[in-house]
Amino acid sequence: MNARDLQIQASVTAEMVIFTIRSERLAVLLRRRDKTPYAGCWGLPGGRVHADETLEQAAVRQLAEKTGITGVYLEQLYTFGDPARDPRGRVIAVSYYALVPYNRLKVQAQPSELAWHRVDALPPLAFDHGKIVAMAQERLCAKLDYSTIALQFMPEKFTLSELQAVYESILGEALDKRNFRKRVQALDCLEDTGEQFRAGKHRPAKLFRLKTPGRVEIIK
């Protein structure tokens, strides 16, 4: 056996961990598999990388094809390449995670093989996808502390209470309202739209928007 025999020609896939906030919970989009292996099991949306595209382009394409969503935050997470992770052969999974604003959930209207699942109550997942989701959640939590990544979950206009609810959903703990607002103001990322949001029988809230919508800043 010469060295050549040991080298691999592998399939390369982009696997997408697509997060959003639904009903005040962090949720991830899963697809029910119709083919073996793991037929009937839930797994991450994803698919093979094409010959003429970059890894990031493949990720963007997967996101668009599977969900119709474009223009959202996307970041490479990690690459999984255990020889035994797919029984069909050597498959290198380059994982990405995406953050989808919670008013853009057109996905619900899609075929029923796609569904949102709360990350704190996931079914068993195909392949090593459980590990991938866990790592994505860890990364997301860590980034809350030192970046403005959470703003990528927000729709175009939103209230500060809504934003606080998003932070609380991801962190899984309640935050002090005044301290939260102080910190957010200090970021200098939001601007008052001048509009108000009326919900229920109480004082309406100011609506804010991002000064630079796509931008994620590193803070502290």
Next chain:
Amino acid sequence: MNARDLQIQASVTAEMVIFTIRSERLAVLLRRRDKTPYAGCWGLPGGRVHADETLEQAAVRQLAEKTGITGVYLEQLYTFGDPARDPRGRVIAVSYYALVPYNRLKVQAQPSELAWHRVDALPPLAFDHGKIVAMAQERLCAKLDYSTIALQFMPEKFTLSELQAVYESILGEALDKRNFRKRVQALDCLEDTGEQFRAGKHRPAKLFRLKTPGRVEIIK
């Protein structure tokens, strides 16, 4: 053209960014290429992933084969897969970075195609290796702030002044001696060996060692 034609069977390589501290400077190990493309050019050590090994095993093997170094800190960095990054075909580069204590530089005795280069004075590198090194350096700098990763550069026994010099090398700025020592003590990662280190005509310094040598803690 059907979908099959668009799918790739790619080569997968592990590319190693191997850092150390030499002469108070952050340095990276490069290999001079003898084959086309980029013959004669400096590039990262690395090579193809074998069929029966995980990505991490491939990285560990590359490190051992190229440098003889084992048992050092190693972490996956990022995966580069631009279709044009290698003129010979589609090559997916899974990059890792490693931290080598600065007394373990047996590498110098190795064939001359391997050499340490200061990261602040790199030659032009083959492929996209310049981008890979830049990203590794960025990651390393970031981790200095919120982990004990810098301790992985230290030999078994070392003085606090040596440790401070390592931090200063990586950050590229001088630190206050008293504040530095205060912070290090607070980490509670070091223990006094009871031994002293005599260098030059001045007061000898205490030698410390890591309480848990391999461990990298997340702090703050």
Next chain:
DNA sequence: CCAAGTTAGTGTCTTTCCAACACTATGTCA
């Protein structure tokens, strides 16, 4: 043997950042 030179090692004070905490404002609805 002692004076000069060199690095090791140590504490305080000030400033800044973070956490705890409660009330008023503005709307709806009965």
Next chain:
DNA sequence: TGACATAGTGTTGGAAAGACACTAACTTGG
């Protein structure tokens, strides 16, 4: 118009971080 619900706002105390200068211990040379 009073009850109710969420929006919005400042102050204070404690902890952590940053600025800052001197003494300790050893070597070497006169």
